[in-house]
Amino acid sequence: MGNDTPYDQGLDRTPANYQPLTPLGFLERAASVFPDHVAIVHGALRRSYADFYARARQLASALADRGMGRGDTVSVMLANTPAMLECHYGVPMCGAVLHSINTRLDAAVIAFQLDHAMSKLVVVDREFAPLMAEALSLATVTPLVILYDDPEYDGPGAIDGAEDYEALLATGDAAFAWHMPRDEWDAISINYTSGTTGDPKGVVSHHRGAYLLAQGNALTTSMAKHSVYLWTLPMFHCNGWCFPWTLSAIVGTHVCLRQVRSGPIWHALAEEGVTHLCGAPIVMSLIQSAPEVEKRALNRRVQFFTAAAPPPESLLASMDAAGFDVTHLYGLTETYGPAVVNEWHEDWCDLPSNEQARLKARQGVRYLPLEDLSVLDPDTMQPVPRDGQTMGEVMFRGNVVMKGYFRNPSATQKALAGGWFHSGDLGVVHPDGYIQLKDRSKDIIISGGENISSIEVEEALYRHPSVAVAAVVAMPHEKWGETPCAFVELNSGQTVDEHQLRTWCREHLAPYKVPGRIIFGEIPRTSTGKIQKFLLRARVSEPCQEP
Amino acid sequence: MGNDTPYDQGLDRTPANYQPLTPLGFLERAASVFPDHVAIVHGALRRSYADFYARARQLASALADRGMGRGDTVSVMLANTPAMLECHYGVPMCGAVLHSINTRLDAAVIAFQLDHAMSKLVVVDREFAPLMAEALSLATVTPLVILYDDPEYDGPGAIDGAEDYEALLATGDAAFAWHMPRDEWDAISINYTSGTTGDPKGVVSHHRGAYLLAQGNALTTSMAKHSVYLWTLPMFHCNGWCFPWTLSAIVGTHVCLRQVRSGPIWHALAEEGVTHLCGAPIVMSLIQSAPEVEKRALNRRVQFFTAAAPPPESLLASMDAAGFDVTHLYGLTETYGPAVVNEWHEDWCDLPSNEQARLKARQGVRYLPLEDLSVLDPDTMQPVPRDGQTMGEVMFRGNVVMKGYFRNPSATQKALAGGWFHSGDLGVVHPDGYIQLKDRSKDIIISGGENISSIEVEEALYRHPSVAVAAVVAMPHEKWGETPCAFVELNSGQTVDEHQLRTWCREHLAPYKVPGRIIFGEIPRTSTGKIQKFLLRARVSEPCQEP
Ligand SMILES: Nc1ncnc2c1ncn2[C@@H]1O[C@H](COP(=O)(O)OP(=O)(O)OP(=O)(O)O)[C@@H](O)[C@H]1O
Ligand SMILES: Nc1ncnc2c1ncn2[C@@H]1O[C@H](COP(=O)(O)OP(=O)(O)OP(=O)(O)O)[C@@H](O)[C@H]1O
Ligand SMILES: [Mg+2]
């Protein structure tokens, strides 16, 4: 079994048969084959693939003229606008690395990211200019600043000394010979995690992974040529799960959306022929709870891909009735977006709807470009039994796992130890091989040696008609080590007290899982709407003695 | 622009984030997610993905037990049967290289291939056993011989001392830990070219390219999950254009077919819910010219992918009427099958049908996983103008270009010189960037310094109602250097003489393009039905003096 078989001789890589994988070429192809096809819809704007590609090259050329090149970070703080799409191509086309900033962060966190990412240039939408100005005043780096004035935005906002985005583009060459990455392992983007577990980390993605996940989106979900995609998912989140690149691969149409509001969404669904959209379950709620005057009859099924949390049963039925097929996806910033899919079996459609919802709440199986997905005991690195019960840590292996965390080799080594990416999510494997998340490692509660899933306790609370939001964390306990503590927001107009809720929990949970305390009031969230349990934990550091 | 940016530090490949690309994992995934989905239909047989995968692993295990490993050649001579599909997975799963032999070749050529490929083991269908026995008696290598007894075949055929395929499988382990390739550049298969230009070469493909082209088939043609694929294309031809692997990626169903006859094709179309099939234009003729009793009404559009020659106008109209959408593909064994696609524009459907046929006769644009396609002057390596007139050599660059020719470094270097794969096909580029083939380099006729496309002359002859087949080659000419010589087969019952046909040509061609001689009679073809012009050229080596 030597390396030197006849198939290893005289058959080496050459430029003719080996090129770095990169999603950038998808745009070149779309523009050359379908130059007049509409690539981008934004308000009244209809931009063709020829123009999209020309503008991306102009951007790359202008950035190169301003000294941006391989390994330089270009930060952007943009809504889901044409400029954001252009940056997904133009920035890596000059060799630079795209850093998309969550527009809902505060100035201090933005300043931290700019410094940590060593940002050299910033593109900012006028709406976010004051916030960016504040962040820059706090930051150590002094990037060039480019201001994007979206015609669809007419509110206030300016920043001193910034160059105009369109003026910048005008200096660029639409025929610029853009740079292929030197290697498909080269960085294409950096995205900071949402900080749910406390410390945002700079996840570095490469061209190879972006190429594969972009194709994986289309393949896993059977997205056909010329699909029309509505931008309800923020592109600053994991590069919009790589869909900015997927759409060029299938020569589809992007329908931009500055703000995720129900009126514009229903308008686009009806008027622009939207076939696909993505978002957290909150986007489905928004679509469903739209005023009746906004809602429209759709003459085709629309594909909705949801992630961030399992889709609740109530939404699934109403989405189906409204004309949407909902697919449940799961992934992390570290996996380029979704890398796990709840692959649906046709015969499941014959089951009762609560049973369908139960099956759809499971996160599922690996995406095609993910080589392996498993739930392992993190100590032994052995897979848990497929019993739907035994918890382990969800782990990923393959070409759509990040390069690592930027400037953080120890976190990178820890995350990629033992040949697997450790997600920090805890889950089980069902007998059919579908995984289901149960908790985050940091959120699990260990009481008297027993594991308690915070999600299970939350689910019991959610079933109470008065409860709007529930978050359960571990609280120190003198006898049991830890016990659950619940934070609860009530539905408006509802009153229920701690005693009543604990009685409810005793009826629905094993005794040791009943929260030792229940605290009412607003629950802290990240800018993306995720609950910050690490802050809740800090609030209950005093040991509790019941029950 | 050093290599050492912060994005190059502490962010290296590990098993967690880098795995070799290989199509073998597609089957593992399909079997684990849809174990009960029908993978293979063959006569009355319905084989699930779980069984398909288990059998592929048994095969890999049994082959490994018999000493097959990395870099060993396993040859197969099989019809489009379940065993052929199993070999597409089982052989590379033990690290070996799959060598599929065209079942229509003669013993001498088979013996040449076995020796050249250094075959260690042969799997042969009982129908071809006598031919293989003859080939083995001529060959120097002495491979192990495995006999496949397809239940759908009940004719004669045996071979001495062969082990039975099912018995072999029974010795294998269905849970065999199959081998990932050490590197995605490792060989997965070897296919000999059809020998149209005289010298069959052993084209070596790698796992990376097979993975990418298999996905490219689905992406380029919008093949949805659970498509049903009918095997009218021989799998021994370029690994069935990688469709054996594509189908696992989309968890589709293979409908096998021992023989390409119109009855079974129409039966499968109607009874098995076939959505896709591939083949040369001859397969379309076969479908169309089926007796009326065989034809069936189809309750859906069927996708037909055709390559090897442009689809003739007459067939396109009747295929459309019968319910088929025809897509024209182009590629070579050296590009894993199709790497060029006639991407159709929706608005072309409004054109008159002859105009549509003209547009569809063009080979088109690059497949998504092909990084570049161009028509270059082979001397200067400069692209020809996009005028639809100027001929150059069609060249390919990218990850779906072969590793090279087996044990033939000089041919490999020549084929991949200057950063492009030289196809030997001559073509033009139209103003919209679509390429169109005009001839093969070796078939072009140079008369008085003017290039004459043999295809153009053939097309003029084909338009004559009496002509069934026409082949035009260069014939030496005392004054002009070369002049066209035509070989013609007439439609049955037709008579036309050389004089009449030359008059016809004078009405349809520039004078210097009119054949100096027209020879009637049977035209030699390769086993795949391609005309062997090199044999025709040998027959007209005498210089001609007219006109
Ligand atoms: N379908 C889903 N169901 C349940 N949870 C999901 C789903 N999809 C994503 N998640 C959760 O979101 C996480 C990924 O989110 P993201 O990468 O945006 O940042 P984060 O993990 O919240 O932030 P940080 O890593 O800084 O704590 C997953 O680890 C998982 O916990
Ligand atoms: N759509 C098409 N239209 C015209 N010609 C085609 C088309 N598709 C394939 N071909 C021809 O088939 C060739 C590829 O065939 P293949 O690789 O099977 O062997 P071959 O080239 O005929 O054999 P050899 O290389 O030994 O001469 C192409 O180079 C081209 O000439
Ligand atoms: Mg995380």
Ligand SMILES: [Mg+2]
């Ligand atoms: Mg050839």
